[in-house]
Amino acid sequence: MHKPVLLKEVVANIRIPAGGVLLDGTLGGGGHSEAIANNAGGKITIVGIDQDSIALKKVENLLGPIAGKLILQKGNFRNLDKVLKDNGIGEVDGIILDLGFSSDQIADSGRGFSFMKDEPLIMTLDDSPTEDVLTARDVVNLWQRENLELIFRNYGEEKRARKIVDAIISGRAKKKIETSGELAKIIEGAIGRRGKIHPATKVFQAIRIAVNDELGALTEVLPKALSVLKKGSRLAIISFHSLEDRIVKRFFREKANQGQVILINKKPIIADEEEIVLNPRARSAKLRIIEKI
Numbered sequence: 295m296h297k298p299v300l301l302k303e304v305v306a307n308i309r310i311p312a313g314g315v316l317l318d319g320t321l322g323g324g325g326h327s328e329a330i331a332n333n334a335g336g337k338i339t340i341v342g343i344d345q346d347s348i349a350l351k352k353v354e355n356l357l358g359p360i361a362g363k364l365i366l367q368k369g370n371f372r373n374l375d376k377v378l379k380d381n382g383i384g385e386v387d388g389i390i391l392d393l394g395f396s397s398d399q400i401a402d403s404g405r406g407f408s409f410m411k412d413e414p415l416i417m418t419l420d421d422s423p424t425e426d427v428l429t430a431r432d433v434v435n436l437w438q439r440e441n442l443e444l445i446f447r448n449y450g451e452e453k454r455a456r457k458i459v460d461a462i463i464s465g466r467a468k469k470k471i472e473t474s475g476e477l478a479k480i481i482e483g484a485i486g487r488r489g490k491i492h493p494a495t496k497v498f499q500a501i502r503i504a505v506n507d508e509l510g511a512l513t514e515v516l517p518k519a520l521s522v523l524k525k526g527s528r529l530a531i532i533s534f535h536s537l538e539d540r541i542v543k544r545f546f547r548e549k550a551n552q553g554q555v556i557l558i559n560k561k562p563i564i565a566d567e568e569e570i571v572l573n574p575r576a577r578s579a580k581l582r583i584i585e586k587i
């Protein structure tokens with residue numbers, strides 16, 4: 295079961311009045327929405343979006359009884375304005391975006407997010423991608439050397455990108471790379487193992503970001519999120535790596551300088567040691583919050 299990160303910090307900052315609307319763009323296991331709804335002044339409407347319909351199905355029983363109204367939508371949060379419009383909602387009283395993937399998706403999606411498992415290389419957050427959608431298998435087997443190196447460096451901040459790309463290129467020349475286990479083995483063979491962190495960690499992150507256009511979706515959603523937010527209401531975003539955090543930080547600063555929002559926290563809120571012990575995923579989480587004026 296996915297453990298929501300920085301839960302008390304999110305609940306303290308996203309307060310929805312009775313009858314108000316919470317927009318959760320990354321519903322996942324529903325943990326943040328559940329806690330925010332339980333802390334609200336009364337019944338609220340929850341609009342939950344996720345690209346993964348398995349997550350949406352699981353969450354229905356959890357949120358149904360506590361929400362005044364529950365609207366679940368499979369899709370990308372980059373289209374949140376359309377989701378609200380289609381449901382006749384103009385503005386919302388709070389937004390939470392908890393980026394990336396959930397531990398449920400690592401544990402049992404079967405889509406190859408983890409280098410610890412041997413699953414088909416898919417890595418789409420969408421659980422039922424259409425045939426024409428880019429998958430991790432396409433990236434690893436079809437992309438040119440330069441493009442692989444670029445994403446490993448830029449999205450994975452992987453310094454040994456060239457060595458890894460060499461190994462992938464010679465590996466795939468012998469046989470198509472089909473599974474997460476095969477890819478992890480090639481990476482480990484290229485750069486060996488040092489310390490506790492698995493050598494494939496950064497490359498897996500890079501491929502997942504590329505496959506899901508995660509930075510593009512984040513860049514696109516920020517102005518939309520701000521525009522659907524009511525004055526005096528808050529947008530909270532949890533990111534898990536510096537590329538995401540940089541995009542959020544810059545957007546928030548720019549809007550604060552333009553007098554459209556106030557920064558609730560100048561420095562990102564991070565998890566305390568107690569939470570990190572219980573939930574290692576929280577180690578890299580950074581929470582930034584703005585309030586619309």
Ligand SMILES: C[S@@+](CC[C@H](N)C(=O)[O-])C[C@H]1O[C@@H](n2cnc3c(N)ncnc32)[C@H](O)[C@@H]1O
Nearest residue numbers: 298320322323324325326344345370371392396
């Ligand atoms: C970290 S989990 C969210 C966990 C959730 N806050 C909870 O408390 O259980 C991220 C979820 O957001 C979804 N997701 C990530 N990027 C998305 C996007 N651009 N559009 C829609 N869903 C997205 C993933 O499929 C995943 O289920």
